[in-house]
Amino acid sequence: MNSLEQKKEAFGRLLIIMDELRAQCPWDMKQTMESLRHLTIEEVYELGDAILDGNQQEIKMEIGDLLLHMVFYAKIGSEKGSFDIADSLNGICEKLISRHPHIYSDTIVKDEEEVKSNWEKLKLKEGKTSVLQGVPKSLPAMVKAQRIQDKARGVGFDWEHAHQVWDKVNEELEEFKIEADADSSKMEDEFGDVLFALINYARFKNINPEDALEKTNRKFIKRFQFLETESAKEGKKLGEMTLDEMDVYWNKAKTLE
Numbered sequence: 001m002n003s004l005e006q007k008k009e010a011f012g013r014l015l016i017i018m019d020e021l022r023a024q025c026p027w028d029m030k031q032t033m034e035s036l037r038h039l040t041i042e043e044v045y046e047l048g049d050a051i052l053d054g055n056q057q058e059i060k061m062e063i064g065d066l067l068l069h070m071v072f073y074a075k076i077g078s079e080k081g082s083f084d085i086a087d088s089l090n091g092i093c094e095k096l097i098s099r100h101p102h103i104y105s106d107t108i109v110k111d112e113e114e115v116k117s118n119w120e121k122l123k124l125k126e127g128k129t130s131v132l133q134g135v136p137k138s139l140p141a142m143v144k145a146q147r148i149q150d151k152a153r154g155v156g157f158d159w160e161h162a163h164q165v166w167d168k169v170n171e172e173l174e175e176f177k178i179e180a181d182a183d184s185s186k187m188e189d190e191f192g193d194v195l196f197a198l199i200n201y202a203r204f205k206n207i208n209p210e211d212a213l214e215k216t217n218r219k220f221i222k223r224f225q226f227l228e229t230e231s232a233k234e235g236k237k238l239g240e241m242t243l244d245e246m247d248v249y250w251n252k253a254k255t256l257e
Helices: 004-024 026-030 033-053 056-079 085-098 112-125 141-154 162-181 187-204 209-233 243-256
Strands: none
Touching: 004 026, 004 056, 033 056, 033 209, 056 085, 112 141, 141 187, 141 209, 162 187, 187 209, 209 243
């Protein structure tokens, strides 16, 4: 592994290259924070894919791509006279020191949950008006639900036991069934409540619902594509097959896993 000096040198090299690109490359010269935003989001999802794939080489490359974006934003900020990369780095360092008094001061904590609770309380002391204030509005709904629940737990607003949450799941399912049978306009609201409760239960079981659903998505894609290719080899077309016929290929795909 690289030494601290080598890491500093590599980061400095990136800063120099960023300066050169911003001064000489027509594409880089044209970019704004707004134009980079959607590209940054794409890079985050690419990193997420690499993590789910367990591909260390890809993770390494995607981290580099994201670091480039962070340096790019800081470069634009310095051009505006607003901030530079040192301001961003010092800012996060000060925040980490302030929010880890059990490391940098004399606060004593007994476990991870107490660390998280202190984190949320410290944020309120810093001027936040709500523990939910830091949840990005543009987060995907499932991720947002998980973060909302995590933050509420940090200040003690949570169930005590997993079975209580499961009871809530069943309660919401029953309410959804009632509205679905009545063909009510409330059906969507009740379905949202079911999902929120399930995400909450997943949290109690230390399951990341986003990761779990993505793994299921990938599993479905793999099985369905097997169904497509194998049925085509036998001269069959999906649109002309019965569900029972398709199930034969689907079950075969499951056994091959």
